[in-house]
Amino acid sequence: MKNPLLQFTDKGIYCSVAKVYLDPWKPVDKAIITHGHADHSRYGHKSYITHHRNVPIIRHRLGEINVSGVAWGQTFTINNVKFSLHPAGHIIGSSQIRVEHKGEVWVFTGDYKTENDGISTPYEVVKCDSFITECTFGLPAFKWTPQEEVMDSINNWWLENQAEGKTSILFGYSLGKAQRLLKYLNPDIGKIYTHGAIENMTEVLRPLVDFPATTLITKETKKQDLLGNMVLAPPSAHGSTWIKKMVPYVTGSASGWMTFRGARRRRAIDKGFVLSDHCDWTGLLESIKATGAEKVICTHGYSDIFSRYLREQGYDARTEETQYGEEETTEIEEKIIA
Amino acid sequence: MKNFASLIKTLDSTTKTNTKVTALAEYFAKASDTDKVWTIAILSHRRPPRPVNTTLLRQWASELSNIPSWLFEESYHIVGDLAETIALVIPSNPLQTDKSLTEFLEEMIHLKKKPEEEKKEYLYNNWKALDYYERFVFTKLITGGFRIGVSQKLMTKALSKATEINEDILAYKLMGNWDPKTITFQELILEENENDYLSKPYPFYLAYAIENEVHDLGDVQEWSAEHKWDGIRSQTIFRNDELFVWSRGEELVTDKYPELEKLVGIIPNGTVIDAEILPYANNIIGTFNDLQTRIGRKTVSKALLKKTPVILKAYDILEWEGNDIRHLPFIERRELLEKLFQTISVIENLPFQISETIHFNSWEEVAKERERAREMHSEGLMLKRKDSHYLVGRKKGDWWKWKVDPLTIDAVLTYAMRGHGRRSNLFTDYTFALWTTNEEGQKELVTFAKAYSGLTDAEFRKVDAWIKKNTLERFGPVRSVTPHHVFEIAFEGIALSKRHKSGIATRFPRIIRWRHDKKIEDANTIEDLKSLISSTSITTTE
Incomplete structure (x- = not known):
């Protein structure tokens, strides 16, 4: 054969x-x-x-x-x-x-x-x-909801957190999900900060796609600068000291796994968005x-x-x-x- | 329903107590009175009886979502929650509904008696018309059990915030036997009604495990100690020539312990006793295992009454001559209790004893008494400050439990099952085995206990990932895995058992630590486990 x-x-x-x-x-x-x-x-x-x-x-x-x-x-x-x-x-x-x-x-x-x-x-x-x-x-x-609806709820979530004077931290894989989120975050709401892994990858992709501006978080970045703004971070950053310094903040994650109520709670994430x-x-x-x-x-x-x-x-x-x-x-x- | 569903969604999507209390208080402030009563009922596990059994729910959900039933079952195993699975697989076409929570619940109550076809139609229509989260909540109401991290205490706190009624008073009002179908919010919460209080227990005062060295509690003279008996913590109420027995889970269990009726007329009306229900065959305190034969039964046969009779081992007295005396110092309450015991102890064979306080002059003496716990069939000691009031709920400071150190053994992980709720989709429920020598003289592993707590979330994820890669066989939700990992398992009690494959039953087994340092050959044997029995005392259960 x-x-x-x-x-x-x-x-x-x-x-x-x-x-x-x-x-x-x-x-x-x-x-x-x-x-x-x-x-x-x-x-x-x-x-x-x-x-x-x-x-x-x-x-x-x-x-x-x-x-x-x-x-x-x-x-x-x-x-x-x-x-x-x-x-x-x-x-x-x-x-x-x-x-x-x-x-x-x-x-x-x-x-x-x-x-x-x-x-x-x-x-x-x-x-x-x-x-x-x-x-x-x-x-x-x-079963996925259309991207437009999910992104609307993400931007609304950002607005709500901003109204409460908190930083929004959104987790997404540094290649793919992070850029997809970035593309549709509404820069009129506030500034979009990034973790190094995401910033570097996005830099590589900027010649291919038009993305909103991002600011890399460095040692010099002050906590007060972040308040009300958005931070895009890879999932690995969750629970790290890098994140803990950003208090007060609210965390969100965008993933297909967020379909399950248990998945979000298990990861101790405040808000789950089903986006895959x-x-x-x-x-x-x-x-x-x-x-x-x-x-x-x-x-x-x-x-x-x-x-x-x-x-x-x-x-x-x-x-x-x-x-x-x-x-x-x-x-x-x-x-x-x- | 919209408001209720959105409340549940908020409660479900936060881990922060304050956010939960605020959300509940806001809900209570604007919900209708009947919706409030139902919400309180649901969150305190007083839901109406299940109108449709889960077999039919599963069957109809897979029909409506047009998937084979095996696929529905597989999805259920992975999602880990029936209502959530149903909400996810059913194709949605939401319509607006203005029906209130009360209306939905009334419909569900009537549904119970309806023919199957009508039930099916009712479910189909609602499943299709509700949006995802409403569908989840609706199905949850049918299957029951909202485990969303809202304790009764938390709910009471929110209710207190919304009504400005003292939290302890509310806790008292919410206890006992009330029916959300008939009671109004006015009657349940707002009104004072003497008659309703006939069967009402007081909220239990619960203790935390001692955190530091017992010496840190200070002057030994300020403390009283007694054994922490291993039965069912209960509150027994004598009022108006009637007896009411409440378990700590706030369940009225009077009918399960008919032998306690004997005490009516002997213990005066207007008395409430905090006691442990203990098995007491042949005038010996039995183990929790013995008591287990009584717990599950709705009707108690004469044979069982004879085989496993129970007694009350009294700790405390909360009401005397019709007065709430919880504010009196513990030793004064104990004096009343002891006096009561003395007067009635002239009558023979009463199912009533007092939990003796231990005399001691130093913490070392108390520690010595604690060492005797296993032979006494107690879980350890209770330390109570002599001047302590009887408080509401779990409080630190005046009462501490000082349990004996658990028994431990090293066992091999052999089977795993997905957890539920927060842990669905993760393999967190494990079965453990010990070595034995079979008839051919070969060593083999025999399962002896299941445990699903004791590891950190990070450890669970590691074990989970390992299980997924080392599965030998799948049996529905259960997987057998390559014997490889050794865990130290702790448990409170141990008894010979004919029901268990290993011949041994352990009480409250849980994982203490993951023994990375041990190979499976280093795990203990069934014989090691059995030798722990002789170090305690032998009891047999069936």
Whole structure:
């Protein structure tokens, strides 16, 4: 029996014909990378191929690497296998990877969302035979409200805190969520301060997207300057002495996990906003249907449950273990409280 | 309903007591009288009986959200709260509703007797028409149990703020048996009504565990000590030739202890006794395990009465000759109690004893008595300042509990389950095992206790992450994990038990610390656990 076009190995998703890995989690010679989050773009590969917009991001994060950028839809052929990148809508520069060989088409989503967030190039349906999908939020309990409504409630929350003379601290992952929040925070309300990790990443992305002005918090920043203003911080800053110096403040977190009442309380966060860079239940089901794929492989998330449901819906669906999802489980589950 | 839902949302989204009190007080200031009564009832666990059982709720919720029931169940395991799961999975199409909390609750009360089809229609209509949070609150009202970090004390404080009635008086008014369906806010809160007070207990005075060295309490002569008995703390009321027995959970449990009826007519009317209900078969104080056979039963059989009779072990007297005497110094109350005991102790076989105070001249002597707690079947000692009043609720200063150090053992984590509420989606409920040697002479792990408290949030998250990566098998919400981690487990009591696989029942097991320094081979054995029994005293339960 011949090997499938894409295989799940201990190093990552592997195309044996082209000898290329997709988002490998161990060092390899040639890697095609969907996006800049740490669980998808790791250190140590000899060469990286990714979208142009992701090049400055992974350069910033991984330093001097051998990387070449390609455009959306641009086909590049390796050993007769045709590869192309298509927008995934997850964060700036995030792609799905389309792989075609002898008429057979596979798509690997990396992470994706169907809602257009206005800063990441919107998700594009790519027709395929086999679809490798994430399912971080693959449960019917997850349903997102439109971004505009969520951002309105975030700005209102900021106004309320300001009226009480408090600093608003909003937690979001330093790549992706922070910029999405920044883009739609209303700078007329007050100044937007940033944690170093967010400031640096935003600086890298400013040539690509027009963002409101930010001010980096330094040792010289006075507590009184912050009062009534907004602080964007990575989840890892929660509970740190860096934050404690900002009293009086109110904390908020924007994440899909905020769907659960327990999640917010467990993290001792005052206010939770349900805002995710992943698909919700309906988003996953609709995009799978739109690809026309018969085979679906579910990777990180509630994959067992989700693939069982897909099988009942008539798909040839299964689960594969990967080492993705760390960005959600590690960054958010761990660092928010750390 | 809108106001109530928004109140619950506010209460649920803050950890700050002050914010909660303010939100509640504001709500009480503007809500209608009937809504206020219902809110008080709900927050003090007096909700109406469940109109629809949870099996049907789950079935209908999965039908309405068009997902298979297994998927609903999986979601429920992950979300950790039924009402929240239902609120999340049901597709929403909110309409405005002006129905009040009272109207909703009255509908739910009537719903109980309605045919199933009508119940289903009622739920469908409301689930669809309410917005997410209202749907959550509505379903919570049906499933019951609002655990949102609002204690009765906190609610009373807010009510006091809104009505300007003294908090202790309110606490007293809110106790006992009142029915939110019939009582008005006027009657419950505002009015003084003698008759209502017939069954009313006084709020319990509760003690904190001693924080520092016992010597720091000062002059030993100012203190009184007695054993802290391991039964059910209760308040027994003798008024108007009637008996009312209240448990500390403010539950009227008179019917569960019919042997106490004997005391009516012997203990005079107008008397309220603070006492421990203790198992007392063959004139020996039993263990809490023995008492457990009595707690769950609604009707008590003659056989059980004979097998596990109970007595009152009296600590204190709160009302005498119809007067509230909680303001008298503790020793004066004790004198009254002892006098009462002397007069009635001439009658044989009364289910009434006094909790003896311990004579001592130094803290060392008290400490020595504490060492005897296990053999006495007590939990340790209670230290009470001789001039202390009987206060309301948990207060520091005059009363302290000084429990015996718990028994501890090192055990291996073998199963894990997701927690509830705040801990849903995290594996925080653990099962622990000890070593034993099976018939073939091989060592194997046998589960002996479950525990879900004692680790910090950060530790729970670490264990949770580890469990997710080291799951062997899944059984619904439960996962078996690779035996790898050793935890030190503490517990208060221990008894042989035929119901437990290990043959041993432990009382109030909890995690003391994560023993990173120990390998599973270093964990204790069932035999080690059993040897702890002989160091206490052997009792058998079934």
